[in-house]
Structure formats: structure tokens, C-alpha cells
Amino acid sequence: MNYRPGIPRYLQIADDIRRDLRGEGEQIPSEHALCARYKVSRPTIRQALDVLVQEGRIYRHAGRGTFSTAVTGDPRMRVIGSLDDMMALAAENWFKIIGREALRVPPNIAQALKLPPGSLGYRVIGVRHSENGPFQHVTAWMPEPIGRKIAEDDLSKTSLVASIERHLGMEVKFLEQVVDAALAPRNVADLLQLRPRTPLLRFERTYIAANGEPVEHAISYQTGRRYPYRVILSQADRRG
DSSP, X not given: OOOOTTSOHHHHHHHHHHHHOOSTTOEEOOHHHHHHHHTOOHHHHHHHHHHHHHHTSEEXXXXXXXXXXXXXXXXXXXOTTOOHHHHTHHHHSEEEEEEEEEEEXXXXXXXXXXXXXXXXXXXXXXXXXXXXXEEEEEEEEEEHHHHHHHTTOOOTTSOHHHHHHHHHTSOEEEEEEEEEEEEOOHHHHHHTTOOTTOEEEEEEEEEEETTSOEEEEEEEEEOTTTSOOOOXXXXXXXXX
């Protein structure tokens, strides 16, 4: 397998295994066999299999092995932790732009987008609303050429990712995400109609195109009270 630079190997392996799934009940090769096939260590293989378990594509049966499920179709975006619901927010809610401009990217953002230090980037700041009010504050950064393409787009009822895909003519294939708890900064709290230092969920996401290039890095503050973030975890069947 020829690994593409810029995308974690376990994600590429998960994508390759996913493409090979043919139907329900198919047994997945052992971890040892997969290590030999992909020429990586066992922890990397386990990470790849964990992604597919989280997606519901495979399940582990203690003492028997790992098998494919009855799930069909090929989702356009595979997201660690089954975050497809987050990508559907644009169809259910609306996004109010607070600001959009080209400016120099901070060092940490440049690193996430794989840009040289001091590069020009494009920043979009906005607040997403549901029928119950504002629930998510977003600061999104893109390489300046991408930002220039979407500068005139109406983002109120679509996502930045969908707009980027349309202009670039390629899929956004992967999402790397870090979730943490944070206290709302004053400017964020004001826009979300909360008291300063209200506890929020803080999401930091890097969206990666099919060619391995990062196309967006977003930092979001989200209130769970108005729009909860829910993850369902399951445990493989055990015998004995």
C-alpha cells in the first residue's frame, strides 16, 4: 500500500479495509495478518479497526474474531467517533457570519494547515443557531487560495466543508478532532447569550481532503444545553 503523506496511516488502512468489505458476516483477517499486509505495528492496526468499530462497519466477537456488519453504503465522509451528525447541522440550523477576512495565520494554525510560518490565510467567524437560539461559536481558518474561492458564498444554510468541496472539486475525506472542556471567553459568551466562563465543549478540528492536504482548521465552542453532543459506545459480546 502506498501511503499518502499528511494522513495518519491508521485512517488510510481503515479506508482500505472498508472498501474491501463485501457483506454481512465477512471475517476480517487477524491483526497479525493485517500487520503483515500493511507493514505497520499492531497498535496502528488496532486504531484502524477501532475506527471501523465506531462506524458500525465491523464488530469483535471474543474468541472468534472480527466480522463485518450489515451496514451498507459508503458514507462520503468518515469521521472518527461517528460525527456525521455534526456535518448535517447546516441542513437543520443556520449560520450567522460575524466576520470573514484574509490575514496572517497564527503559528499553531499554520502548523495545523501545513502552511509556512507567516502565511496569509482566510478566517471565518460565525455563530450557528437552532430554533432555540445560538449554540455554537466557530472560528475557521483556511489557506488563503481556498478562502478566496468561498469569499462570496452564502454560508447561512451550508457548511464550510460543503462550500470548499464544491469549489475544489474534491472530497473532504478525513476529520481529525480534539474535544475538551473549556470556560467560555467573554466574546464567545456574549454571542452565545451566556455568562462569561460558562462551561462549554471546545472542539478543534482539522479537515483533510482526499489528496492529504488540510483544507480547514476550526475551533468551536458549543453549549450542550441547547444542542447536546452525544456519542454511543458499545461493547463486543462476551462469552464465559
